[in-house]
Amino acid sequence: TSAMNARFSDRAEVHKRAQATLVSLFPSWMPGSYAVLFSKPFPEFSSRMNAWATWVAGQWLMGECEINDIEVDGGKIGKSQGLLVKRCRFLEESGCASVCVNSCKIPTQNFFNQNMGLPLTMTPDYETYECQFSFGLTPTEQSEFDAKNTPCLARCPSLGGMRKWHDGTGATVKETEERCEMMDSDSITS
Numbered sequence: 563t564s565a566m567n568a569r570f571s572d573r574a575e576v577h578k579r580a581q582a583t584l585v586s587l588f589p590s591w592m593p594g595s596y597a598v599l600f601s602k603p604f605p606e607f608s609s610r611m612n613a614w615a616t617w618v619a620g621q622w623l624m625g626e627c628e629i630n631d632i633e634v635d636g637g638k639i640g641k642s643q644g645l646l647v648k649r650c651r652f653l654e655e656s657g658c659a660s661v662c663v664n665s666c667k668i669p670t671q672n673f674f675n676q677n678m679g680l681p682l683t684m685t686p687d688y689e690t691y692e693c694q695f696s697f698g699l700t701p702t703e704q705s706e707f708d709a710k711n712t713p714c715l716a717r718c719p720s721l722g723g724m725r726k727w728h729d730g731t732g733a734t735v736k737e738t739e740e741r742c743e744m745m746d747s748d749s750i751t752s
Contacts, residue, residue, distance in 0.1 A: 573664045580669030585677055597679025608680050609634070609643035609697035616645050616695060624693070625651045634698035635681060645695040654691045659712040662686055667693075667709060671701055688715055 585593060600608040617627050624647045632644030653662045667684045674682035674697070681700040686693045686709075 576664045577669045577672065580665050581672050581677075584669065584673040593673075593677035597677075601679035605680070605698060606640065606643065609640055612674070612678075612680060612682075612697050613643055613645045613695065620645075620647075623652065625649050625654075630694075632694065632696040632699065634696065635700055640696075640698045643697045645697070647693040647695070649691045650686065650693045653686055653688070653693065657715055659686075659688055659715050662688075663709050663712065668706075675700070688712065 596608075600611070613629055617629055621627050626648045628646050628648065629642050630644040630646050631639050631641050634640035634643060650662075652666055656662060656665075663686075667686060671682050671684055674680045681698055683696045683699040683701045683705060684693055685696070685705070
């Protein structure tokens with residue numbers, strides 16, 4: 563992740579690369595077929611199945627998770643359609659809201675929405691490091707605006723440099739690399 567962020571200054575390119583990584587984890591026929599066979603005809607079942615699959619397959623990356631009930635499109639309660647990451651390792655280790663939003667939240671939501679045909683809204687909590695996955699809930703323009711405009715975390719290792727780097731408002735690659743330990747080639751682990 564840090565290597566990708568160091569290489570691509572355009573947040574749209576980071577989104578695209580991270581989403582492509584998720585797509586590459588599946589056989590080429592699967593995401594499109596999943597949308598036709600499961601997501602569209604059986605949205606509640608698909609949401610529950612993906613919450614459980616993410617619980618089983620994602621704990622090694624994100625940390626301890628639990629299945630929960632969440633609000634879904636239409637204001638209904640989706641039974642077992644949510645996944646709460648109790649303390650996201652990705653967010654905690656990066657210490658950077660911009661890396662969370664641009665390398666994880668948006669690409670993962672796009673993967674499920676665009677490739678799997680299943681609405682997903684991810685809501686990170688930057689104080690507790692929790693992240694709520696809400697399968698069956700379409701991201702709103704306001705929630706995405708809020709996510710993209712989250713202030714930098716107090717412990718951000720780039721001192722806000724990644725946000726400036728991703729949105730093109732400042733910090734050159736060299737300046738960001740000098741300030742951000744995540745960009746040090748010796749510390750790249752993901």
